[in-house]
Amino acid sequence: MPDQVRHDGVRLFSCQVNMMDSTRTFYIETMGCQMNEYDSEFLAQSLIQKGISPVNDPKDADIILINTCTVRAKPEQKAYSLLGRVSALKRENPEIILGIVGCLAQQQGTDLMKRFPELDLVMGPRELGKVQEVLEKVHGARNKIVATNLEQTLFPRIFSQGYFSGKVTGYISIMEGCNNYCSYCIVPFVRGREVSQSPYEILAEAKNLLSEGIKDITLLGQNVNSYYWEEGEGWDFPSLLYEISELDGLLRLRFTTSHPKDLSDELIQCFGSIDNLCPHIHLPFQAGSNSILRRMRRGYTRENYLGLISKLRDIKPAIAVTSDVMVGFPGELDEDFDMTLDLINQAQFDGLFSFKYSDRTGTLAEKIKDKVEESEKVRRLKVLQTIQNQITLKKNKTLEKQKVEVLVEGQSKKGKQMTGRTKSNKIVNFEWKNSHIGQLVEVTIEKGYLNSLIGEPYLY
Numbered sequence: 001m002p003d004q005v006r007h008d009g010v011r012l013f014s015c016q017v018n019m020m021d022s023t024r025t026f027y028i029e030t031m032g033c034q035m036n037e038y039d040s041e042f043l044a045q046s047l048i049q050k051g052i053s054p055v056n057d058p059k060d061a062d063i064i065l066i067n068t069c070t071v072r073a074k075p076e077q078k079a080y081s082l083l084g085r086v087s088a089l090k091r092e093n094p095e096i097i098l099g100i101v102g103c104l105a106q107q108q109g110t111d112l113m114k115r116f117p118e119l120d121l122v123m124g125p126r127e128l129g130k131v132q133e134v135l136e137k138v139h140g141a142r143n144k145i146v147a148t149n150l151e152q153t154l155f156p157r158i159f160s161q162g163y164f165s166g167k168v169t170g171y172i173s174i175m176e177g178c179n180n181y182c183s184y185c186i187v188p189f190v191r192g193r194e195v196s197q198s199p200y201e202i203l204a205e206a207k208n209l210l211s212e213g214i215k216d217i218t219l220l221g222q223n224v225n226s227y228y229w230e231e232g233e234g235w236d237f238p239s240l241l242y243e244i245s246e247l248d249g250l251l252r253l254r255f256t257t258s259h260p261k262d263l264s265d266e267l268i269q270c271f272g273s274i275d276n277l278c279p280h281i282h283l284p285f286q287a288g289s290n291s292i293l294r295r296m297r298r299g300y301t302r303e304n305y306l307g308l309i310s311k312l313r314d315i316k317p318a319i320a321v322t323s324d325v326m327v328g329f330p331g332e333l334d335e336d337f338d339m340t341l342d343l344i345n346q347a348q349f350d351g352l353f354s355f356k357y358s359d360r361t362g363t364l365a366e367k368i369k370d371k372v373e374e375s376e377k378v379r380r381l382k383v384l385q386t387i388q389n390q391i392t393l394k395k396n397k398t399l400e401k402q403k404v405e406v407l408v409e410g411q412s413k414k415g416k417q418m419t420g421r422t423k424s425n426k427i428v429n430f431e432w433k434n435s436h437i438g439q440l441v442e443v444t445i446e447k448g449y450l451n452s453l454i455g456e457p458y459l460y
Contacts, residue, residue, distance in 0.1 A: 124149070
């Protein structure tokens with residue numbers, strides 16, 4: 001087995017394999033969400049199957065791919081900045097194949113070629129299954145290719161033996177796209193309409209991950225709980241969860257991201273009846289004001305949302321709830337923002353991803369004129385984050401002196417401790433000289449911090 005390393009969610013191998021009469025290497029930079037990490041792993045396996053080998057540094061690569069996100073302005077600007085840097089490498093070595101893939105590629109298409117003439121290929125998310133074919137065309141004829149067809153079906157699964165060796169957690173994309181068209185959101189325009197994957201292919205992928213040693217699987221989708229497969233007897237998301245949960249060797253099952261309007265009572269009940277379904281849900285609420293929620297076209301009210309939180313905690317009192325929220329949506333008044341703060345105080349989230357609103361080209365919200373001043377968005381975000389940080393820290397400190405079960409994932413970032421997560425998705429760092437990756441250990445929490453917990457192994 002070749003040496004293995006990891007960069008931004010992509011499994012890397014240090015071996016070199018000949019292809020097309022020359023040694024070929026690749027580098028993938030992953031920007032954005034877990035779905036992008038999954039897509040990058042698909043790309044990596046596709047290239048490895050063609051005899052192309054990953055490297056750690058773009059300076060050592062014959063092929064450089066940047067997998068992008070455009071949900072908000074910040075990751076988009078990061079992508080442009082990175083493209084500028086790697087374009088310089090291409091100018092130094094014209095033989096390099098440089099490509100951009102993902103949501104930004106889908107959104108900008110040929111305009112990216114004009115802005116960055118060094119680019120050889122631009123591929124949207126639905127086109128990634130053609131990466132081998134596209135690279136052959138670029139390599140052979142030095143053609144520049146733009147592939148952004150959103151009508152493509154989901155790309156086929158790839159199983160590369162040994163690819164996940166030594167890893168504990170894994171992702172499976174079960175559906176792609178979104179049908180909601182929230183007024184601020186670019187996802188339906190860059191990921192397309194909802195398409196669900198065959199449950200039989202999902203189960204095959206899960207079995208492959210488990211055979212490779214994966215213990216913790218997260219099911220992914222832009223709106224994961226709207227999953228539905230119509231062929232045969234029909235599969236909805238709860239039925240898929242039950243089927244996957246029974247696979248041998250699966251210690252933990254998770255899913256993200258959920259939309260409140262599709263969180264059914266049957267799905268909520270799964271948290272009480274599936275033993276290895278982790279007690280954690282990420283349930284974006286975006287705003288606490290009904291007026292703003294209507295402008296956002298979210299399809300629920302604050303009362304609906306708080307009712308779902310209540311139902312979840314009735315079924316699983318210790319369930320951890322995390323969420324997304326934005327401040328400064330067009331037309332957001334002080335009283336609207338106060339309602340958002342009130343919802344946060346009522347819901348008592350374990351964690352919160354919070355952002356300033358930014359216009360996304362082509363969305364309905366882009367056309368709304370009563371924009372909130374940037375300075376006011378900054379102020380509101382700071383106030384909101386201060387409140388949520390206090391809640392998160394308080395929750396983490398309540399775990400001090402308690403025993404929790406941790407799945408060991410590897411060494412911590414500092415390298416002197418082991419790290420893993422609780423079932424409720426909280427990061428725990430601890431000293432455990434005899435532990436092994438993939439092992440379940442009991443840890444007594446000694447200190448709760450804002451972003452992680454420090455513990456000591458519990459001796460039986």
